Amino acid sequence: MTDARAIAEETARASYGRLLAWLSSRSRDVAAAEDALGDAFRAALETWPKTGAPTSPEAWLLTAARRKLIDGARRKNTRVLSTPALTLAAEEAEAAMRADKPFPDERLKLLFICAHPAIDAAIRTPLMLQTVLGLDAARIASAFLVSPRAMSARLVRAKRKIKVAAIPFDAPGGQDLASRLPAVLEAIYAAFGAGWDHETGAEADHHHLTGEALYLASLLTELLPGEAECWGLFSLMLHAQARKDARREDGAYIPLSDHNIARWDKKMIAHGEAALAHAWRLCQPGPYQIEAAIQSAHAAARLHGRDVSDDIVMLYRQLSELAPTIGAYVGYAGALAAAARAGEALDLLDSLEAARVENYQAYWAVRAHILDLLARKQDALGAYERAIGLSQDEATRRYLMQKKTARGIPRDR
Amino acid sequence: MKYVFLLYDDENAWDTMEDAKRNDIFGAYMAYTGALRNSGVHISGEPLTHSREGKRVRTGGVQDGPFADGKEQLGGFYLVEVKDLDEALDWAARCPCASFGHVEVRPIWNIGD
Numbered sequence: 001m002t003d004a005r006a007i008a009e010e011t012a013r014a015s016y017g018r019l020l021a022w023l024s025s026r027s028r029d030v031a032a033a034e035d036a037l038g039d040a041f042r043a044a045l046e047t048w049p050k051t052g053a054p055t056s057p058e059a060w061l062l063t064a065a066r067r068k069l070i071d072g073a074r075r076k077n078t079r080v081l082s083t084p085a086l087t088l089a090a091e092e093a094e095a096a097m098r099a100d101k102p103f104p105d106e107r108l109k110l111l112f113i114c115a116h117p118a119i120d121a122a123i124r125t126p127l128m129l130q131t132v133l134g135l136d137a138a139r140i141a142s143a144f145l146v147s148p149r150a151m152s153a154r155l156v157r158a159k160r161k162i163k164v165a166a167i168p169f170d171a172p173g174g175q176d177l178a179s180r181l182p183a184v185l186e187a188i189y190a191a192f193g194a195g196w197d198h199e200t201g202a203e204a205d206h207h208h209l210t211g212e213a214l215y216l217a218s219l220l221t222e223l224l225p226g227e228a229e230c231w232g233l234f235s236l237m238l239h240a241q242a243r244k245d246a247r248r249e250d251g252a253y254i255p256l257s258d259h260n261i262a263r264w265d266k267k268m269i270a271h272g273e274a275a276l277a278h279a280w281r282l283c284q285p286g287p288y289q290i291e292a293a294i295q296s297a298h299a300a301a302r303l304h305g306r307d308v309s310d311d312i313v314m315l316y317r318q319l320s321e322l323a324p325t326i327g328a329y330v331g332y333a334g335a336l337a338a339a340a341r342a343g344e345a346l347d348l349l350d351s352l353e354a355a356r357v358e359n360y361q362a363y364w365a366v367r368a369h370i371l372d373l374l375a376r377k378q379d380a381l382g383a384y385e386r387a388i389g390l391s392q393d394e395a396t397r398r399y400l401m402q403k404k405t406a407r408g409i410p411r412d413r
Numbered sequence: 414m415k416y417v418f419l420l421y422d423d424e425n426a427w428d429t430m431e432d433a434k435r436n437d438i439f440g441a442y443m444a445y446t447g448a449l450r451n452s453g454v455h456i457s458g459e460p461l462t463h464s465r466e467g468k469r470v471r472t473g474g475v476q477d478g479p480f481a482d483g484k485e486q487l488g489g490f491y492l493v494e495v496k497d498l499d500e501a502l503d504w505a506a507r508c509p510c511a512s513f514g515h516v517e518v519r520p521i522w523n524i525g526d
Contacts, residue, residue, distance in 0.1 A: 146502070385443075385447055388444035390507060
């Protein structure tokens with residue numbers, strides 16, 4: 001009867017967010033809705049393997065959640081205010097399901113409330129992972145280099161804020177959508193990037209949240225199919241994920257130019273290309289689409305032996321104009337260097353504000369590489385040293401140390 | 414906020430390690446210390462010799478090291494001054510020791526405050 005467990009787990013992934021979105025958008029109490037649903041899922045894991053999975057798992061879960069809520073209200077009046085609202089929401093949802101309609105998907109509201117301007121930017125991604133996907137605080141904490149207890153406390157605070165500040169559960173439209181969508185995209189991308197630098201492998205897959213982030217990005221394209229940037233983000237993530245197995249060999253870091261492309265996931269690359277083509281057709285340019293186009297160009301260069309260095313320079317220039325982040329500038333400098341324009345690349349790096357780059361590892365790694373190309377050995381060694389000291393990841397550190405050693409004893413200057 | 418990073422690793426591994434590997438680790442620590450200094454958070458930091466050279470003192474006697482406390486022993490420390498715990502954890506994660514041992518991050522107790 002492990003099938004029933006599998007169904008419970010599958011339902012958890014697909015339905016947790018839907019059920020939570022429905023319950024919390026009506027009760028306005030995310031924490032209470034989570035408690036009720038958590039109990040219902042635990043009951044499902046106990047019951048289903050014995051009795052078999054019900055025909056409508058979501059209805060079963062809602063009924064169980066409602067029963068728990070009523071029991072809880074009788075036992076103790078701690079959540080007195082939200083419980084009737086939650087119970088009502090559960091009844092309403094059950095009625096909706098009896099009407100034989102598909103269960104309404106209100107996860108978009110949940111995504112937008114997690115990335116609401118009133119919620120601290122640093123907690124938006126963890127909040128999304130917990131409410132939409134039901135991940136526990138400890139797992140989220142490990143990806144964000146925060147202690148589990150601190151992560152729990154921050155999540156509790158954020159949910160209390162939603163309740164106390166009565167942040168509305170709605171999916172914005174029109175001008176509001178344009179201004180609030182970037183925060184949602186950013187939060188999903190942050191989940192993808194969390195712990196990206198750490199080692200790969202089975203353990204790392206658990207440690208990373210890349211699978212969860214891809215699910216969220218894919219979900220967003222379903223919920224907002226007319227928004228090109230949603231497709232751009234999804235495409236960017238698919239391209240990056242497709243190269244996962246080539247990024248490390250025997251624990252050593254392998255740069256993109258040396259990837260063994262037999263280890264690339266070609267199907268996922270094609271999927272990424274399709275998502276990007278879809279985005280372009282909507283004629284709404286944006287930074288994620290440009291970043292996806294850069295990754296698409298890198299893939300084409302290796303797969304079809306095309307020289308794309310000038311295209312990539314152009315794309316990075318657009319990106320740094322549209323989204324002038326430090327990461328975009330550093331990428332731009334790397335692209336210039338790859339197009340045999342190392343002098344301009346160094347000028348660009350020199351123009352960045354020192355305080356913004358002093359602890360940014362990628363800046364020092366790219367700077368070292370550029371100084372190397374310009375035969376400024378002494379300066380290159382200093383930059384390598386800096387990049388090594390700022391690395392969190394052992395494989396990256398080793399790779400940079402090898403490159404530094406390969407410079408040998410400096411003779412110039 | 415001041416924090417101390419206590420670096421724990423398998424000190425016996427150092428005895429049997431190849432020179433090249435040991436030099437790599439020294440190089441990584443030098444680079445890390447340099448990064449701490451460059452960003453202005455570094456106050457001090459020192460490596461410790463093997464615990465066999467340590468002594469434990471309590472009223473009534475002195476015990477010779479090594480101390481059989483488990484596989485990983487205290488092997489060094491850094492004292493840093495940073496904005497908050499998040500920044501302290503970021504820096505601790507960059508410490509080479511985090512890759513092969515572990516780094517304990519402890520806030521300094523400011524009794525005077």
